[in-house]
Amino acid sequence: MSSSYPSDNFDYQLLDTGAFQKLEQFGPHRFCRPAPQALWPKSLPASEWKKVEGEYKYFKGKDTGGEWKTPSSLPEEGWQINFQNLVFKVQPTGFGHIGLFPEQAPNWLWIIDQLKQLNGKEIKVLNVFGYTGASTLAAASAGAHVTHLDASKGSVNWARENLELSGLGDRPVRWIVEDAMKYMQREHRRGNKYDAIIMDPPSFGRGPNGEVWQIEDKLSEFMEACQNIISDSPAFLLFTTHSPGFSSLTLENMLRTYIKSLNKENFETGEMFIPDTSTGLHLPNGFFCRYSANRC
Incomplete structure (x- = not known):
């Protein structure tokens, strides 16, 4: 488990959990969303x-797919929340998301720390499955040259907006709307390499031309693609997942198997979580594996 969660200077709180639900505050707005891992009773x-100003419920008899119940008073264009010096637009989406994964907050700070330790060295970072760009913003804010890759044009446009909102519009960020595998394989053919890769592959997804991503079927091929475009001496790698059946050790094993140059002593693994402010309990939200060339 990650040792701490950066609650300070973050306009987000997990107010309560229990009975398979979570109560969250995103800036001025409160939401209730499913939390299948919250097996304990509610506290508040x-x-x-x-x-709550919005509640997302799964369709009856299913644990995926659902709909929002939100009042018309919620701003249609979304609203802004801050994390440290970064600014994100958030709003309910059709998949039950809000546009940000708060459990990743420790990883954003870790990315910034990794880049600061390089003392201004020019670093090329690839953020695969970049979504709305929180990790891209973190890397760009610390001076990296970032390639943000996602198959969804809407997500990439959202990430670009977040970059502008954060005052980072002049930073060197490339925006790529494409199937992840196709882009990475083309980068390999071109001989392009990256000093760091950030990856948060979904359980299931589709590319812009109907390409199907199923993590169990595609992960090995994906790791081969990573192996082909990572530099001989990577600065860092961040691998996270929310997929059932995976663990932090699974992620480490995949990295060590496919990228054999990595020093096994330089890995850190654990469970992502968000602290429940009403009870102090930790709500689990996936797993991470981090590799740092600078790790002591």
Whole structure:
């Protein structure tokens, strides 16, 4: 488990968890969303849970797919929240997301720290499955040359907007809307290399031309593609997943198997989580594996 969670200077709070739900505050707006891993009872009274401005519920009898119940008072164009010096636009999406994965916050700080330790050295970072760009912003804010890759044009446009909102519009960021595998294989043919790769592959997804991504079927091929475009002496690698059946050790084993130049002593693995402010419990939210060439 990651040792700490950066709650300070973050306009997000996990207010309560339990009964397979989570109560969250994104800036001025409160939401209730499913949390299948929250097996314990709720802590706050029902009156607090009734203050939500939006609730996402799975369709009956399913644990994926659902719909939002939100009032018309929520701003259609979204609103902004801050994390440290970064600014993100957030709003409910059709998949039950809000546009940000708060459990990744320790990883954003880790990315910044890795780059600061390089003392201004020019670093090329590839952020695969980059979504709305939180990790891209973290890397760009610390001076990296970033390639942000995602198959969704909407997500890439959202990430670009977040970069501008954060005052980082002049930073060297390339925006790529393409199937991840196709782009990485083309980079290999061109002989292009990256000093760091950030990857958060989904369980399932589709590319812009209908390409199908199923993590169990594609992960080995994906790791081969990473192996082909990572530099001989990587600065860092960040590998995270929310997919059932995976663990932090699975992620480490994949990295060590496919990128054999990595020093096994330089890995850090654990479980991503968000602290519940009402109880101090930690809500688990996936796994991470981090490799750093600078790790002591």
